[in-house]
Amino acid sequence: MGKRRRVAERRTKKPAVVGGVVAVVVGGAGVGCWALYDGGTAADDRPRTAAAAAQEAVETGPLTAQEVGTAANAFLTAWQQGNVAGAASATDDAAAASALLTGWTKDAHIKDVALTTGTATGAKVPFSVRATVAYKHLTKPLAYDSSLTVVRRAEDGAPLVDWHAAVVHPDLKDGDTLVTGASGTPPVTALDRAGNELTTAAYPSLGTVLDGLREKYGKTAGGTAGVELRVVRGKSSKSSKASDKTLLELSEGTPGTVRTTLDAAFQKEAERQVARQSRASVVLMRPSTGEILAVANSSAGFNTALQGSLAPGSTMKIVTSSLLIDKGLATADGAHPCPKTVTYGGWKFHNDDDFSIKGGTFKASFARSCNTAFISQAKKLDDDDLTNQAQRYFGLGMNNWAIGVPSFDGSVPVQSAAQMAASLIGQGGVRMNPLNMASVASTVRTGTFHQPYLVSPSVDHRALATASGTLPAATLSQLRELMQYTAAYGTAAEAMSGLGPDYGAKTGSAEVDNQKQPNGWFTAYRGDLAAAGVVQAGGHGGDTAGPIVASLLRMGG
Incomplete structure (x- = not known):
């Protein structure tokens, strides 16, 4: 009681x-x-x-x-x-x-x-x-x-x-663990191409890049490990190429040094530009070499610029145009149909606002981004034609790029019926990111695929990916004509104003299920610079991603 x-x-x-x-x-x-x-x-x-x-x-x-x-x-x-x-x-x-x-207690030593x-x-x-966090005497x-x-x-x-x-912990993904101890990977100090130190304090977008550099080069860059609490990625995270992440440093290690191809001035401008938009990403590279000069994202946590997997919309029409020209299904100045709608594989495809071009050329359809001009040719193509074209000339979709940090190489799967048709305009199963589309523009600029890279292959003697073919001269000249015309008179003209005449561009809008506005894409080159950007849920690429890309091209170099 x-x-x-x-x-x-x-x-x-x-x-x-x-x-x-x-x-x-x-x-x-x-x-x-x-x-x-x-x-x-x-x-x-x-x-x-x-x-x-x-x-x-x-x-x-x-x-x-x-x-x-x-x-x-x-x-x-x-x-x-x-x-x-x-x-x-x-x-x-x-x-x-x-x-x-x-x-949490046994491995992370948290009390x-x-x-x-x-x-x-x-x-x-x-x-x-x-x-x-308590580890030994620390x-x-x-x-x-x-x-x-x-x-x-x-x-x-x-x-x-x-x-x-x-x-x-919000940085953990399912399957990841927390561990405290002497880090198996020493820290690194990342430098730009001129020897300037790159830090997340100065360049917030580089967080995932610096994590990737440490994971790949920490053990060989000459540093010594410290003691830290870190996220150790599990199987699922590793499959998406996520890097381990330091959450708390109990004792400092001695960093090694890794020189990158980034340019601090371009990086600063890229960071400034993406900060103006929600969910924006951009990559700038040098077409003649493949060197990545800047990579930035407006939201931290995931590197959409290098690892994103998004439908590229009409920017994919660059690759599709090369295919149609190669097969004799289109020429830049030749007559080409652009009706309001086309039905293929049981799907009815539309143009933006159901516009049509009567008596127009393929160049006019490309510059205005006419979907039906491309869908109308689907019946004359084999299911694997676009896949083969993307791999052979643009180095896409073979999962063999080695840029120095985790990246996604794009995907152009073999599809059939309506999905194959949709892939011609960058929908269906096609997936890209700004790195991939900057590379596409670079290939048109130089005529040859140069695998993008952020750390020189001479640092670790790795082999860079190659494409098995070089764009035929006639195809290449017409692609440049299409992109130059689009930059001067088409949907990219406003963003590219004042940058000509040695330039080319393509806009894109990619529809996403349950999203009110499409993802806005833009890729372009000028001189020995090429860039691509995306603003997710931003609307038309010329209005959103276009100014970001153009601002970097205006810096020259």
């Missing part, structure tokens, strides 16, 4: 309200846990057992604030107390949660964890993490923000934390 009374007395003590949440002292250890306070959440609540849940009707419908608070509280309290089993059981993937949370929730937005609960505070989302378990409707590795 006395024991029950003491428990009851403890539960009647009012918790202190801190910052809109409830701070509860657990077990006398001074550990705080938090939950949304709506009068019904207790510190010792636990998720229902499967047996109990089976006796009740399956809960459906939106989660209540109390359900969200209870589930979040159960998970965060157990995690903070080091109760891995308890925290894992509060998620919808106990095995994955248990593995990562076990590594003294304090978790504080913010204000929930629906089922999403933000929280801050304050802890200490310690350093760790602080960052994260969030979790509560969902209903399908079989019984129980509210549980939707498990993803990013709950533990």
Whole structure:
């Protein structure tokens, strides 16, 4: 009786309200846990057992604030107390949660964890993490923000934390782990082509590039490793060529030096330009050599400029035009159909605003970006023609580029029927990024594919990719005529104003499912510079990506 009374007395003590949440002292250890306070959440609540849940009707419908608070509280309290089993059981993937949370202590050497929730937005609960990383005689505070989302378990409707590795740290992807120790890869100091140091403080876009340089060249650049907390990428992340990432440095290593082909002046301008747009990316390169002079993205975390995989829209018409010219299906000044619509493979293809050109040339269709001018030729092509053309002359889609950091080489898969037709205008299964499309413009500028690179192959004696063929002279001259005309009089004219006459360009707009505005693309060359950019959900490429590309070409060099 006395024991029950003491428990009851403890539960009647009012918790202190801190910052809109409830701070509860657990077990006398001074550990705080938090939950949304709506009068019904207790510190010792636990998720229902499967047996109990089976006796009740399956809960459906939106989660209540109390359900969200209870589930979040159960998970965060157990995690903070080091109760891995308890925290894992509060998620919808106990095995994955248990593995990562076990590594949090054993591999990452993190202790003294304090978790504080913010204000929930629906089922999403933000929280801050304050802890200490302790490795041998070294310690350093760790602080960052994260969030979790509560969902209903399908079989019984129980509210549980939707498990993803990013709950533990936002830089983690599923399958990644956290490790603290002597880094297996020494740090590097990256230099531009003139010997200027490249840092993320000066050039925020280069974060993923610097990570990639360290991963590839750290062990051979002459540095020594320090001690750090880092993200070690798992199988899934490695398949997308993500690099390991340092989160906290406990002791500095001695960096080695890696010289790149980047140019600090071009890089600064590229960073400035992409910062003006949301989700913008650009690459600048030298066609005669393949050297990458600048690479920038307006959003950090993923290097869309080098690793993106996006439909390139009408910029792909450069490659398609070379195919049609080679096969005698089009000539720059020859008559060519551009109707409002064309049906192929059961799909009806349109031009922007259903325009048409009557009695026009192929050059006019290219300059105005007439989709039907290309789709109308699909019936005369084999399914693998575009794939072969992209590989043979432009070096695309063979997964063999070695630029010095992780990159995606583009993809032009063999397709049939409507999908094959769509690929002719850069839709269907075709996927590119600004690096790939800058390379396409470079190939037209020089007539020969030069694999882009960011670190000279002489540094590590790696072989660069090559294309098996060189564009026929007649095809090349017509491609240049098409791109020059587009830059002077077509959809690229406004952006390229004042840059002629030694120039060429192509715009593009790529439709994306469930996206109101298409991705805007632009690729161009001027002298011995070529660039390509994309603004995701930006609309027409001439209006969005065009000014970014043109600003770099105006710098000359």
